Amino acid sequence: MPNKKQAEHKINEFIRATEVRLVGENVEQGVFPLAKAMELADELGLDLVEISPNAVPPVCRVVDYNKFIYEQKKKQKEIKANAQKTVIKEIRFGPNTDDHDFEFKLKHAKKFLEAGDKVRAYVHFKGRAIVYKEHGEILLLRFAQALEEVGKVEQLPKLEGKRMFLILGSKAKK
Numbered sequence: 001m002p003n004k005k006q007a008e009h010k011i012n013e014f015i016r017a018t019e020v021r022l023v024g025e026n027v028e029q030g031v032f033p034l035a036k037a038m039e040l041a042d043e044l045g046l047d048l049v050e051i052s053p054n055a056v057p058p059v060c061r062v063v064d065y066n067k068f069i070y071e072q073k074k075k076q077k078e079i080k081a082n083a084q085k086t087v088i089k090e091i092r093f094g095p096n097t098d099d100h101d102f103e104f105k106l107k108h109a110k111k112f113l114e115a116g117d118k119v120r121a122y123v124h125f126k127g128r129a130i131v132y133k134e135h136g137e138i139l140l141l142r143f144a145q146a147l148e149e150v151g152k153v154e155q156l157p158k159l160e161g162k163r164m165f166l167i168l169g170s171k172a173k174k
Contacts (some may be wrong), residue, residue: 003147010050011065012038017058020050024062031057044170087117093143095123095135102139109168113151119168126162133159140166 008015009048017064020037023029041048041062061068082108082144089112089138109119121143123136140157144166 009065009068010053012041012141015048015058015060017050018025019057020060021055021057022047022060022062023051027037027062035060052102066160087118088120088132091119091121093121093136093139095125095129095132095138096124102143106143109143109147110150113147113170115169116170118154118170119147119151121166121168124162125164130162136164140164144168 015034018034018081019028019031020034020139021031022037022040024046026044031039037048044062044069046062047065047068049065050058050062051061051065062065077121089109091109093102097105105121112119121140123139124138125133137157144151144153147168149171151168151170153163153166157166
């Protein structure tokens with residue numbers, strides 16, 4: 001057999017157990033001494049790969065090691081491709097944002113939520129405007145209410161420093 005690189009699995013002569021549980025295609029499944037399992041793998045021209053070292057006895061599969069690694073990488077790639085990436089779009093308001101600007105930003109937020117992104121709207125208080133916190137909270141609640149059919153509130157308005165945040169999640173799935 002060609003020398004295989006030592007990876008995350010023990011293969012062939014690197015397996016240290018005395019007995020192994022054998023699995024695989026075209027192989028009699030059961031518990032065998034290591035020498036017998038190695039013989040069976042050699043007869044088929046395949047490798048003995050330890051897939052579950054913590055089991056008692058360890059589980060070994062009779063398989064072509066390169067094919068086994070390829071299949072595992074393929075599965076990992078598929079899992080990674082199916083994982084959803086969360087995108088958070090930010091929309092900034094002033095405490096005294098007028099109606100036209102509000103509607104403009106509302107339209108953008110609606111587009112983001114329909115695309116499946118999250119929206120983080122915040123009111124930034126400058127200077128002494130922090131005295132009017134309730135204006136910011138009313139503005140954010142009005143914003144959340146206007147987006148009720150496309151998004152759901154994940155975090156109610158909360159003041160952190162000079163900013164008051166509101167986080168909306170999408171109801172639609174990508």
